[in-house]
Amino acid sequence: MSHNYQDQNQNQEPDAFGAVPIVVNQTPRLPRRTVIKWFVAVAASLQLGDAQVFGAEPGPGEPVITANGYGKDPLLNQTHNPGDLWPLTLSPAQRAAAIALADVILPADNLGPAASQLRCVDFLDEWVSAPYPAQLRDRELVLPGLDWLDVEAGRRFGDVFASLTLAQQQAICDDICFEPRAGENFKTAARFFSRFRSLAAAAYYATTAGWEAIGYVGNQPSLTYDGPPDEVLARLGVEQTVA
């Protein structure tokens, strides 16, 4: 339960509160119509042909999700890679924008590698291509958002987002990285950014490199459980009360 503190609608493990499965925070339903409407308004203000960029229904090149889920009895103890269970559906342009944006959000630094080195976009593609209600809702925000990134990049810098310099990419991100501070014309883009950051981080920290980056130690057998080290106990001002 330690990572779903934001989600009021999570499924909570009934019996063991400490062993609750983790649910990615789900954005309240934002109908595709609303997203489209807002993006259309933005596109109109940019004097772009809105129909070319944002169709009211999935465009001719945009796959409709028809795959089945993994069912109620999938193999639990083997590795399932993105694309194994249903087709990935991001377009090459969307993938390029997503890889670039994930690396701006989760770059290589002293805490660990960049998102692109950890296949984060494969997970994101699996997510927005999945045939389940929560993921289909995210698809309605993330795909138009990725398209918007390229439109915005073109408007400001005359190129697609993935081809911009880091400074140019950050200039766009600065306008959409925090919804309460985003300008009126960037509100929906800011919602997209928030959701994208959430999904990219969900993937990043699911990897062993991500574990190291965040400070998780575990998932390894041990003969004893020793509890917090003395340094932690001292910092908290507590004593270990179990012998």
Next chain:
Amino acid sequence: MPMIRAEDATKDYDVIIVGSGAGGGQMAFTLTLAGIKCLMLEAGRGYDPVTETPMFQRRDQAPLLGNSTPDKEFGFHDATVDGGWQMPAEPYTQASDKPEEQFWWWRARMMGGRTNHWGRISLRNGPYDFKPRTRDGLGLDWPVDYDDIEPYYTKVEQLIGVYGSNEGLENTPNSPEGVLQPPPKGRAGELLAQKHGKTLGIPIIPIHRAVLTQKLDADRLPAVLFPGNTWAQKIVGDAMRARAACFWATPCGRGCSTGANYQSTTVHLPPALATGNLDIVANAHVREVVVGADGKARGVMFIDKTTGQDVRVNAKAVVLAASSGETVRIMLNSKSTLFPDGLANGSGLVGKYIMDTVGTSLQGQIPALENLPPYNEDGAGGSHFYAPWWLYQQAEALGFPRGYHIEMGATRGMPGGGNPLPDDLGDGAYGSRYKQEARRYYGSFMGFACRGEMIPNDNCFAELDNSTTDAWGIPVLKWHWLWAEHEQRMCDHAERTFKDLIETMGGTVRSVTNGRNRIEPGGKIIHEVGGAIMGTDAATSVCNGFSQTWEVPNLFLVDGTPFPSNADKNPTLTIMALAWRAGDYLVDQSRRGLL
């Protein structure tokens, strides 16, 4: 796990057991070790925890990073297969279209049932919990008291292995010396909550969970459990030796391939099978209990889901352990000239007084837990500490009669699958600043959950819906539900308490409080009990204190159905204790030729 085909279940069985979870598993264990020949019917498929459990699997090895979906409602790695609140082949209906008047019915159609994924929390009911009506005039008393059940709590704890401590708190029974396994050390957040709980008068102590913190003493315990019976001792000893101690990794909800925690499939069924007295048929979806002209149960009709064919099996006695909802459904569907309203339902009480646990929760962020040096907090795969109800003497002043215990989640558990840094705390961070902030806040969030006693009421029950059938043409259940004011007030109190606790720890409440919507829907906590309650006579109850139905003396109910109350203590340990006791009684009755 060895199973037989439906068409091979032709032996001269003494007892048919419907269900393979905590109640059915315990009954099979007790009966087969007494030399009684049993046939177990499980509606789901066979399931082998040794080969199927996802031990050490990471989130990045699971679809959608292991998150929950309608197919796997507790996440991908949860042990439950072919189950959930919604199963396409097995619908159920609601009497009301209002969400707050609906019941969420969890099913686990697999060998071992819900015991494969349960939280392993194993709390004894206390003396008060068997006589609630005597204490406050509400609800129903049990026809047994704590002293009747205590020896069976002890036996179950010795068999399955339960860690915890004896604290001597009110209505929170100690186990006899040497019965409990050592509790695991407290985690940082648990110790911090314990320290600050003291200032609020909340006793935060080691919880009791069915996890082996050390190997069971296989040289000593079998002789304690089966004095003088070397055959049973050998079988039980071998089964105990086959279970490893916890190796302090992977959540218990995935199940355990090494048998370090209790699930029926690793603890009850292997020794029962080793006796040679147990046959198990999987994919056996029971339609009805068949009754003879003498009014006694003669056998069971089930659908072999592998062929779609109806199969009849016969025995001298029938034990239902299919879960409260499913046992009720089988009884109501077992109509005959002798029992036109359903089996053993002369009282009209089959399906009535179904209860769940009162649930609500609150999350907080605790600055003291930020930026701690990394260390391993996986622990025993679930909680180490909890707070038993501590205000028994203040019920009148509180305005609600019964109590709740507090479960808590404070852990630097396996991350990923969700956003570690809420937007408001991140303040728009991206890039390296995001990664630093995620590391800072990791492990600083704590959740507190109320698990409280619901008083049975006339508005919470299940009946047959004859307009809807499942995939095999069997009428389904229609649920009725309404929380009472008692439970709402309990949740009000719990939320205020959690807020005080979080703030006393120096933290901030994170989650939104939802007023009267804060109570979880009925069935959400999956502590469904009642529906065929035990009592002192046939007019006011369905079965007696040995879980034997009044009207059909060779029909026993050993899941949660006989519970006339649902203490805040999680029901599984009590289900097992009652089942063992009912099993001993059944053995005794059969030796006297009374069945």
